[in-house]
Amino acid sequence: xxxxxxxxxxxxxxxxxxxxxxxxxxNVSTNQPAADxxxxxxxxxxxxxxxxxxxxxxxxxxxxxxxxxxxxxWIEPNGQPPQNMGTVKVNDNLxxxxxxxxxxxxxxxxxxxxxxxxxxxxSSDHIxxxxxxxx
Numbered sequence: 001x002x003x004x005x006x007x008x009x010x011x012x013x014x015x016x017x018x019x020x021x022x023x024x025x026x027n028v029s030t031n032q033p034a035a036d037x038x039x040x041x042x043x044x045x046x047x048x049x050x051x052x053x054x055x056x057x058x059x060x061x062x063x064x065x066x067x068x069x070x071x072x073x074w075i076e077p078n079g080q081p082p083q084n085m086g087t088v089k090v091n092d093n094l095x096x097x098x099x100x101x102x103x104x105x106x107x108x109x110x111x112x113x114x115x116x117x118x119x120x121x122x123s124s125d126h127i128x129x130x131x132x133x134x135x
Contacts, residue, residue, distance in 0.1 A: 025128035037128050048101045055096040068113035074122050077104040087117040105135040
């Protein structure tokens with residue numbers, strides 16, 4: 001009986017650790033005050049952080065002044081340069097979904113409008129930001 005109880009307690013403890021975390025990205029833009037995003041953070045089987053972002057009310061980049069070609073999602077680990085994680089494709093409802101994985105547990109997550117999808121440094125025009133600490 002004790003083994004069953006210990007097993008149940010262990011299983012419950014592990015399931016609590018596996019539960020994802022939801023964050024709200026802060027809008028830091030003066031040009032897009034309606035832009036909004038929710039982030040779901042989870043751990044994958046390899047111990048990486050799985051990042052899922054749902055964007056709302058995000059203007060299409062070509063409608064910005066000046067017009068841009070893409071929104072880029074950046075992960076900036078503590079003490080390291082930012083990493084371009086990919087682009088956000090905005091649909092006609094001004095929404096988008098984005099997913100990526102990272103081995104970093106503590107990082108800044110942000111979105112910038114850019115002239116192209118393969119930029120290596122972010123513009124200073126941040127739209128949405130979040131600080132992640134899964135350490």
